[in-house]
Amino acid sequence: MPLCSANCGSNAILKRPKTGDALCKECFFEAFENEVHFTITKARLFEPGKTVAIAASGGKDSTVLAYVLKLLNEKFKYNLKLVLLSIDEGITGYRDDSLDTVKKNRDDYEMPLKIMSYKDLYGWTMDEIVAEIGRKNNCTFCGVFRRQALDRGANLLKVDYLATGHNADDIAETVLMNILRGDLARLNRCTSIITDSGDGIPRVKPLKYTYEKEIVMYAYFRKLIYFSTECVFAPNAYRGHARVLLKDLEKIDPSVIMNIIQSGESLKVNETANMPTLTKCSRCNYVSSQTVCKACVLLEGLNKGLPRLGIGKSSKVKRILEENEKKNCDSTSCCRTNNCKKDIEGVEKCTDKLSSVNLIK
Ligand SMILES: Nc1ncnc2c1ncn2[C@@H]1O[C@H](COP(=O)(O)OP(=O)(O)OP(=O)(O)O)[C@@H](O)[C@H]1O
Numbered sequence: 286m287p288l289c290s291a292n293c294g295s296n297a298i299l300k301r302p303k304t305g306d307a308l309c310k311e312c313f314f315e316a317f318e319n320e321v322h323f324t325i326t327k328a329r330l331f332e333p334g335k336t337v338a339i340a341a342s343g344g345k346d347s348t349v350l351a352y353v354l355k356l357l358n359e360k361f362k363y364n365l366k367l368v369l370l371s372i373d374e375g376i377t378g379y380r381d382d383s384l385d386t387v388k389k390n391r392d393d394y395e396m397p398l399k400i401m402s403y404k405d406l407y408g409w410t411m412d413e414i415v416a417e418i419g420r421k422n423n424c425t426f427c428g429v430f431r432r433q434a435l436d437r438g439a440n441l442l443k444v445d446y447l448a449t450g451h452n453a454d455d456i457a458e459t460v461l462m463n464i465l466r467g468d469l470a471r472l473n474r475c476t477s478i479i480t481d482s483g484d485g486i487p488r489v490k491p492l493k494y495t496y497e498k499e500i501v502m503y504a505y506f507r508k509l510i511y512f513s514t515e516c517v518f519a520p521n522a523y524r525g526h527a528r529v530l531l532k533d534l535e536k537i538d539p540s541v542i543m544n545i546i547q548s549g550e551s552l553k554v555n556e557t558a559n560m561p562t563l564t565k566c567s568r569c570n571y572v573s574s575q576t577v578c579k580a581c582v583l584l585e586g587l588n589k590g591l592p593r594l595g596i597g598k599s600s601k602v603k604r605i606l607e608e609n610e611k612k613n614c615d616s617t618s619c620c621r622t623n624n625c626k627k628d629i630e631g632v633e634k635c636t637d638k639l640s641s642v643n644l645i646k
Contacts, residue, residue: 291316299506302498302539310506317503321491322357328478330489333364335445337489340435341369341390341398343383346450348390348511349500350492354448355394367394368442372434373402374427375410376517383512390510401438403430407584415518418592424521425596426587429579433571439486451490454497454531457542460549461527469554470561470574476549496542 286296289309297307301316308316324330331337339354341347351369358365371387374380384400391398404410407430415423439447456476463472474480480488492500504511534541554560561574568581575582579595586594 299502302502303496303543305539313502313506317495317499318353318357318360321353321495322361324478324494325357325363325491328489330479330491331363331365331446336366336368336443337446337448338368338370338399338439338442338444339396340447340449341371341387342450343371343386343390343512344450345500345504345509345511345513346452346455346492346497348386348450348509349504350448350450351390351394351396352507352509353503354491355396367396368444369394369396369398370435370438370442370444370447371398371400372431372438373400373404374431375403375412377412379514379517380411382514386510386512393510399438399442401434401441403434406430406434406437407580409584409587411518414587414592417587418596420518422593422596423518426583427518428521429583433578433580436486436571444486447486447488449488449490450492452492452495452497452500453542453546454528456490456493456549457545458524458527458531460545461530462524465527466523469558472549472552473554473560476546494543494546496539 287307289295289297289312290306291308291312293309293312295309295311297309299310299313300307301313306316337354339347339351341351351367354365354367357363358367369387369391371384373384387398387400390396402410411423411427414426418426435447435449459475460472463469463475478490478493503509531542531545563572563574564576565571566573566578566581567576569578571578571580573579582595586592586596
């Protein structure tokens, strides 16, 4: 048994995936926590006296995030108020069970918990959405709705920051995905440790430089309770490819994860590149790069029996909406008489025709 490389005199019990150092349990805890503390202080993630909502799914990342933030807050006197915010997507056999874990964390870590549900916000559970759309594209709905639900929850709680458990592997995967897709706008912002949700509540990622394998190790040795089952619906296929590629590269050289993040951070998008400008959704007032945000388009598709609306290209969306409008509008109450633009970019549709649509309030 080798000695702990931190020279504490104890035997090492693990090899750190990130650095290869052989460490004892206590020295691993210290190294792990100090690195998160360094990330927080170097990026000046939090101002003292503020409130942080921790986006808590019950999974390993957000559970470790909640535990470490509580520990560092006390140890280094950040003077933060920590609360948990969970989104119930309405996935039977998955989220219902993971929310039980979050409730346990709420009690163990003594943090208030707010749960917001897709059913209340959008009128649909993911179970119902999958029954409509099938298993292939359901991740699009879930991702778009969750992002917005978290921002809405943060606004409701009037917190100053929203912290998510995104780890180094997640960020590196996202860099790869955006390169493969040629998505410059996302590539430009995906490595930011602080992002603006558009509503003035910054999103922060304190685990940005923490390897997933180390999070699992930390949770294991700290005996943290977390929920480890995969989502019962199909995983995000494209991200899956990036994940497999990253895991293969990590086996050859673990520093590849940090190298990809650092490369992403150093990239500067050419100023002549066509970048979207952020505006407010004309329907729900949520930040969007289109006149109507993606969540409202997806929701309209669901409510009008066109669940694939918003899944494909925007030109296709536009065509489907136009066709749908033609079908719905009779000649005497044509959209035009109500000054309606037949265009998803400027959806000001006949309000009487859309009265049944469950717009996000
Ligand atoms: N239902 C949810 N409620 C609240 N926060 C969520 C929820 N789902 C995801 N998040 C937040 O987004 C982060 C990234 O989510 P992702 O779906 O990639 O899960 P993950 O990598 O498995 O993380 P975790 O282990 O925390 O579930 C999570 O760490 C968490 O902070």
